[in-house]
Amino acid sequence: MAKIMYRDAINQAMFEEMKKDDKLFLIGYDVGKYGGEFQLSHDLFKAFGEDRVRDAPISEQGIIGCAIGAAITGCRAIADIPFSDFMAMCMDQVVNQAAKFYYMFAGQAKVPIVVVTAIGGFIQAGPQHSQSLEAWFTNTPGLKIVAPSTPYDAKGLLKTAIADPNPVIFVTHKALYSIKDEVPEKEYTVPIGVADIKREGRDVSVVTYSLMVHKALKVAEKLAKDGVSVEVVDLRSLYPMDKQAVLNSVKKTGKVVVVHEAPKTGGFGGEIAAVIAEEGFHDLKAPVKRVGAKWAPLPFVSVLENAILPSEEDIEKAVRELL
Amino acid sequence: MKSLKEYDKKIVLGIYESMLRIRLFELTQSKVFRAGEQEGFTHLSIGQEAIPAAVCANLNKDDYITSTHRGHHHMIAKGGDLKRMMAELYGRKTGFCMGRSGSLHIADFSIGVLGANGIVGDGNPIALGAGYSIKLRKTKQVVVSFFGDGASNQGTFHESINMAASWDLPVVFVIENNMVACGVRTAEVCKALKNLGDRAIGYGIPGFNIDGNDAIEVYETARKAIQRARKGQGPTLMNCMTTRQHPHWEGDKDVRTKEEIEEQLSRDAIASLEKRMIRAKMLTEGQIKAYHDRVQKLVDEAVEFARKSPKVTAEDALTYVYAE
Numbered sequence: 246m247a248k249i250m251y252r253d254a255i256n257q258a259m260f261e262e263m264k265k266d267d268k269l270f271l272i273g274y275d276v277g278k279y280g281g282e283f284q285l286s287h288d289l290f291k292a293f294g295e296d297r298v299r300d301a302p303i304s305e306q307g308i309i310g311c312a313i314g315a316a317i318t319g320c321r322a323i324a325d326i327p328f329s330d331f332m333a334m335c336m337d338q339v340v341n342q343a344a345k346f347y348y349m350f351a352g353q354a355k356v357p358i359v360v361v362t363a364i365g366g367f368i369q370a371g372p373q374h375s376q377s378l379e380a381w382f383t384n385t386p387g388l389k390i391v392a393p394s395t396p397y398d399a400k401g402l403l404k405t406a407i408a409d410p411n412p413v414i415f416v417t418h419k420a421l422y423s424i425k426d427e428v429p430e431k432e433y434t435v436p437i438g439v440a441d442i443k444r445e446g447r448d449v450s451v452v453t454y455s456l457m458v459h460k461a462l463k464v465a466e467k468l469a470k471d472g473v474s475v476e477v478v479d480l481r482s483l484y485p486m487d488k489q490a491v492l493n494s495v496k497k498t499g500k501v502v503v504v505h506e507a508p509k510t511g512g513f514g515g516e517i518a519a520v521i522a523e524e525g526f527h528d529l530k531a532p533v534k535r536v537g538a539k540w541a542p543l544p545f546v547s548v549l550e551n552a553i554l555p556s557e558e559d560i561e562k563a564v565r566e567l568l
Numbered sequence: 569m570k571s572l573k574e575y576d577k578k579i580v581l582g583i584y585e586s587m588l589r590i591r592l593f594e595l596t597q598s599k600v601f602r603a604g605e606q607e608g609f610t611h612l613s614i615g616q617e618a619i620p621a622a623v624c625a626n627l628n629k630d631d632y633i634t635s636t637h638r639g640h641h642h643m644i645a646k647g648g649d650l651k652r653m654m655a656e657l658y659g660r661k662t663g664f665c666m667g668r669s670g671s672l673h674i675a676d677f678s679i680g681v682l683g684a685n686g687i688v689g690d691g692n693p694i695a696l697g698a699g700y701s702i703k704l705r706k707t708k709q710v711v712v713s714f715f716g717d718g719a720s721n722q723g724t725f726h727e728s729i730n731m732a733a734s735w736d737l738p739v740v741f742v743i744e745n746n747m748v749a750c751g752v753r754t755a756e757v758c759k760a761l762k763n764l765g766d767r768a769i770g771y772g773i774p775g776f777n778i779d780g781n782d783a784i785e786v787y788e789t790a791r792k793a794i795q796r797a798r799k800g801q802g803p804t805l806m807n808c809m810t811t812r813q814h815p816h817w818e819g820d821k822d823v824r825t826k827e828e829i830e831e832q833l834s835r836d837a838i839a840s841l842e843k844r845m846i847r848a849k850m851l852t853e854g855q856i857k858a859y860h861d862r863v864q865k866l867v868d869e870a871v872e873f874a875r876k877s878p879k880v881t882a883e884d885a886l887t888y889v890y891a892e
Binding site: 268270296297299301302304306307309310311312313314315316317318319320322337338341342345346347348349350351352353354355386387389410411 | 632634664665666668669673675676677678682683685686687690692693694695696697698699700701702703704705723724726727728730731734735888889890891892
């Protein structure tokens with residue numbers, strides 16, 4: 246099996262789905278001739294032409310509105326908003342329009358759009374290019390939110406997201422785009438709403454998603470040498486969330502650390518912890534721990550950025566406190 | 569103002585009937601709303617009927633329109649069923665959106681009404697997308713986006729019209745310029761209010777400033793704009809000056825002076841068209857009365873239909889959240 250980068254897994258999914266459906270188009274700034282801010286759409290312009298791979302002006306509301314309007318009139322769209330920070334520019338289109346249409350018009354209009362957007366720091370991009378804003382969307386009925394951590398999951402989930410008749414926020418991570426992993430050449434998909442146990446363990450469960458999966462795996466590897474067995478649950482989808490996978494893991498270990506890169510306060514980890522408290526309380530042997538960013542915007546220079554973002558040490562410390 | 573004698577009687581009567589449907593539907597709805605028969609809020613278009621009635625006279629059933637929070641007139645002009653509209657306003661199961669949308673988001677996709685919209689200006693990006701879809705699907709449809717002078721100052725206006733112009737999309741942008749944005753006189757916050765059509769120059773497309781209470785002028789301008797769009801030559805911006813006879817929402821206070829209200833009423837689009845039809849011997853006064861009676865009967869039937877329709881129930885609240 247070929248090892249390919251996360252960005253190329255996304256590129257392959259787009260290419261394969263666009264080949265299948267000539268009503269599917271990609272829109273965003275830089276997506277065309279330039280190949281995408283992070284090269285997600287390289288070579289697609291050449292393959293499909295400008296109507297299908299549409300370079301747009303820097304007009305986020307127009308980009309998402311264009312995707313929605315086309316989607317409710319017989320097309321499908323992928324919109325590229327390269328940094329999740331820029332989702333603030335089109336929250337209205339996503340939250341007030343895309344998320345509402347199917348419900349508000351009582352099923353008259355489906356909105357099959359995928360918004361691909363990257364969260365995350367660790368690339369010294371500063372306060373307006375580093376945020377992890379996924380929790381803004383998880384409190385909005387009508388949206389689905391996925392956040393794959395590997396090239397395999399990214400390709401499989403993007404194919405599923407494109408086929409989904411609902412608006413899907415496809416959360417990538419800038420620091421994941423260059424990681425490599427084995428991705429099958431033959432057709433496969435990954436379902437939305439199904440978590441993946443990235444590493445089995447007995448003592449402590451780490452429930453996480455996106456880049457933090459990799460940090461948790463490194464911690465698990467390290468702790469294994471000390472005889473500590475950590476299970477890493479990769480949610481992959483935030484809405485719908487695979488509650489059962491989380492609860493099963495809690496049943497097994499009785500101890501949980503919830504990890505995400507977004508600020509701990511108000512983050513999606515609160516929802517995960519609350520689900521465990523409501524539905525898995527009696528399986529717990531210790532209080533749920535949360536690891537997330539400290540309560541400050543993200544500065545650019547690494548010494549400051551690293552002081553705020555959650556680290557492997559933070560995860561390790563939280564796990565050890567539960568032992 | 570041209571004499572109606574030059575016009576096809578069928579077209580003029582079609583526009584007139586559409587305007588009358590809007591007026592009588594809303595006057596009747598205003599009564600039942602104020603009587604407490606309907607919940608929520610409602611924004612009436614009384615006074616602005618000529619614009620959608622005359623624009624939509626140029627559209628086919630499969631053409632699209634986007635609308636606003638003040639959207640009943642757009643829906644009726646596009647051929648919306650009065651019974652199912654009224655039922656929606658009553659929150660009944662037979663309503664177009666099963667009581668989810670009410671007045672603010674009423675829609676009928678089967679006739680190309682892509683929804684009234686509660687966010688001021690948000691019809692424009694949706695219209696842009698529908699226009700993009702037409703280009704991608706290679707059909708001959710067009711999209712008309714109706715919005716107000718208030719919406720013309722939203723960023724979505726600029727983004728949408730710039731993109732539609734850049735890609736020659738078949739979208740016609742129609743400003744219903746009633747000179748009031750919520751409770752603010754738009755002239756106080758918009759220097760070139762009466763010449764909003766001039767903004768078209770900035771996007772490299774044709775723009776017009778016209779009398780939106782003159783149904784025939786609206787019809788002619790829209791015909792050219794829609795023909796241009798259908799030929800793949802791109803968008804047009806139409807600024808139609810009009811008057812809103814009721815306050816922002818039903819029950820709201822009116823910011824206009826008594827004199828302004830009287831002056832605006834003297835330019836009522838329906839009364840003016842009726843006078844012209846009589847002058848051109850298109851209809852007699854008696855025939856006009858018969859039109860009123862017939863349309864009022866349709867509206868009354870719609871109210872009866874809505875009143876007798878089953879109410880939505882709490883069990884319906886969690887349906888249609890996600891499509892399968």
